[in-house]
Amino acid sequence: MRKIQTEILVLGGGATGVGVARDLAMRGFKTLLVEKGDLTNGTTGRYHGLLHSGGRYVVKDPQTARECIEENRILRRIMPHCLEDTGGFFVLTPWDDPEYAHHFIEGCQKAGISIEEITIREMLDEEPLLNPRITRCFRVPDASADSFLATDLNVESARQYGAEILRYHQVVRLLTSPALPFSRLSETGTDAPPSSGKEDRCEDSSNVKVIGSICRDLVRDEEVIIYSDLVINASGAWAGQITQTIGISLPIIAGKGTMVAVNHRILNTVVNRCKIPSDGDIIVPAHTVAVVGTTDVRVADPDHYAIEPWEVHLLLEEGDKLVPGLKTMRILRAWAGVRPLYQETQVNDTREVGRAFVLLDHEQHDHVSGLVTITSGKWTTYRKMAQATVDLVCKKLNLNRPCHTHLEPLPSPHKRRYHHLGERLAQVEKEKTSGELVCECELTTLQDVLGAIDTGGAQTIDEIRRDVRLGMGPCQGGFCTYRVAGILHTRKHSRIEETNIAIRDFLQERWKGLRPILWGQQLRQECLDELIYLSLLNADHLPGPTYSHLASINYSLPGETLPPSSFGIGSETLPPDPLISSTKNEVLIPSHPKRAVGSEASPPPTDILVIGAGLAGLTAAWQATRRGLKVHVISRGWGTLYFHAGCVDLMGYYPFHDQVPLSSPIAGLSRLIQDHPRHPYAITGLEVINQALQEFKELCDQSGYPLSGSVDQNFLLPTALGTLRPTCLAPATMINGDMRQSRAGPILIVGFPQFQDFYPALISANLQAQNFLSTDYILDLESLHSRHMVTSRILAQLFEKPEFRAEVSDALHNRIKGTARIAFPAVLGLEHASEVINDLEKRLGVPIFEIPTLPPSLPGWRINQILVKAIESRGGKVENGIQALSAMVDNGRIVSIINEAAARQRSLQASRFILATGGLLGGGLHTDYKGGIQEMIMNLPVIAPGRFSEWLDTEFLSQTGHPVFQSGIKVDEKFQPISEDGLPIYNNLSIIGNILANAQSIRERSLEGIALTTGFIVGKTN
């Protein structure tokens, strides 16, 4: 057991704890701070982000208002770089009591807060999205604050003054002298301080002194004893838990507040409702997003609480009063933190508890010396709380050491002026580092990430996120989790199990804040993220343990608390119960206008109009053109082909949660068809599946891009994480990577330093962990040095040039002795991949293969090209960038599709129609925040998995899959959509691909299989 001696021990690494540590260190105390998680693990990392002017409290809590405005001025001076000077509005909406405005003005004057009333016209000029029905608007000096950065800089400053900060050190209990039964060390069998010999709590505790604490080092999994002269308990909402270890109860209520982030900055000013503080009445612009908050609900345990659906709905409904339309905007994430509310008398509502800070000298309060608790308060007042605490320390120790924290600015690596939104973009443009972006959403560069790893000492990806805002944008880590894991592994040379755990922990950490708000575009985004991590990277098969004790705690399942009575439980505010309701909609009335206003005259009718140009739509079109039909394909954008591996996954695992991949898909398919007679494969049947694969192989063969495989076997191909992915058909460019075949000698995995989507060291380490011989190499080529950006497409174009291939093989020659095969990212050519590989193999004399990496997928693009050419060569037409809007219906038949092209509407007629819009992932299905699911073009009935709360599993990498991804359209044996009574809805419409119900294609690893086989049969026969 480690033992540490210090002068002052600070418990808790939130704003208050680090503020205290800095102040202590600046006043010359030997200071040690322990934090059970990462810094800002508590409320400081889960707050609303507002530097209060105090305006919010002027009527109800004038003391807090005065503290806020004083500190507001000081923090603007000492840490402008942690603040954005957004300014603030207090606005009177039609829902607010006009009388309150008078009290507000009076309160601001008394507290010394400058306010200016502006006209509604001026307000709307500045913030055009605000509700025009607002009647009064007051400007106050609110601002937006970055607590992550402020905490870091406080720590940096504290360290400069000699303080030591230990993260992932959890206080297990306080130590006392004499030992109390709660804190006796004898249980640990070591160094007990002199014992009182009493078994019960000391009746007379007047001589009891706190002398330190026992902590658990969560990284090394060992206990540490820390002795100190004085302990400062700055553990926020946990303060009572800590004092309870020596029997002192503190009346601290944990008041949970939930917030949601809108995916863009709908406002540039902090906006408060002008009323007594209540739920959902503030919107704060924070970096690239706007945060709506908060609720205030008492919870029993500051570590375990749920984000309730009613809270999210309340925030949307209330936010909508400030910014009309907010509730239909894309919501990125929800999170919640707990307020430490100190209340000695009983209260019914947590909003009744004052926000002023509380400083307790336990010598005075409980006759236990050596312990001071500082709690409650606001982030805005953290510095003042720290100053008061250290003043008390000085007084207790009879020292005269004045505070300087209000004078000395926090360290600033780059600048000392207010932060502004365009800063990162300006930096990236100035330094031309766009090619080094690890997180495109938040413009986080490779240098930023390396800085967080090297100087910040980040242990987890979540710490890197906190430091550089990585993974906080719309894709919530979809792309950058993989990249940062690769960088972390390469940089730290960690054990691969640690990297794998960091990946899982971070994916789960992002998931926990997404789950409460997954509908609409964000749910679609999540489908893509699932495709990347399950289907493309097979991250649920990473070697090593799945659990980490450094992971952040999941939110509990909702259902614990009810909405406040003021928030009506009506259909307007709460999600409807049975979401199957949409399936009951048998009356098929298109939701869009049937007649397109001002539409152009139609071109001559086609035989088949296919909507959607993914693998399903293109396969159907290809087959139909082979029958001599006139086919037209329209599509809004790219299909899944561009995102996935460029193979045909037929069925990877059965049952889906089985950890062992199917060696033969056909065996799994037979069982699946028996178990799930409504699955799309059950409708196509095995024979059609086999035929579809054969004919598709023939097409690719004839196109000079051969595919290998059959329904009888799955290849096991390495992924860009180094896991093995079962797939049925794979291009010849990947077949040498089949890991079922052992070869003498290691695989050499080759990457490029400028290419951010492929990490050889990570792949190699995971292959080694699965007992495969493997090494890695980064190929630093002269010809790439001058490029600011190296994408997969650029590399593919370069590989098509013989001189580039010569440069690659020259550079590799010395590295390949004893190598059995060489792997590259899947960038070996665009249209001539087979020739590129043959040439490289000739030059290097070693088999070569491609490993698919992050989207966009070049192997997918190659298949897309083959199909488009096949369609066009037989007179078919494929048009991209065309959005189908609605259908014209007549007498049980679809007559035409209204679509939008180049800012006008037109209608396309055909004899038959095929809908291949790809379900939730493709955008063919849309979900909303009330739990509705709609088919977007024809308003077809959708099979949905039940209640909104049942849509998603608690784990991102769920073993059983997320039920909502099974949503889709029910069809008959001819793939015609059917109503609940089993009758076809339109007899000239077929449904194919991933919009079909009753499959979980990503979980099953059947993404292309379902698309190809259903597209094949419908194109061939319907």
Ligand SMILES: Cc1cc2nc3c(=O)[nH]c(=O)nc-3n(C[C@H](O)[C@H](O)[C@H](O)COP(=O)(O)OP(=O)(O)OC[C@H]3O[C@@H](n4cnc5c(N)ncnc54)[C@H](O)[C@@H]3O)c2cc1C
């Ligand atoms: C929903 C919400 C929104 C808010 N918005 C704002 C706002 O916009 N502006 C504002 O000024 N204020 C805001 N606040 C208040 C503000 O966030 C808090 O007052 C402030 O962050 C508290 O900081 P703290 O350091 O006291 O507590 P915390 O940040 O909670 O720090 C306590 C630390 O102690 C650690 N700890 C606990 N137990 C142990 C243990 N056994 N061993 C070691 N460490 C331990 C925890 O992990 C935690 O990191 C908000 C609060 C909430 C809940």
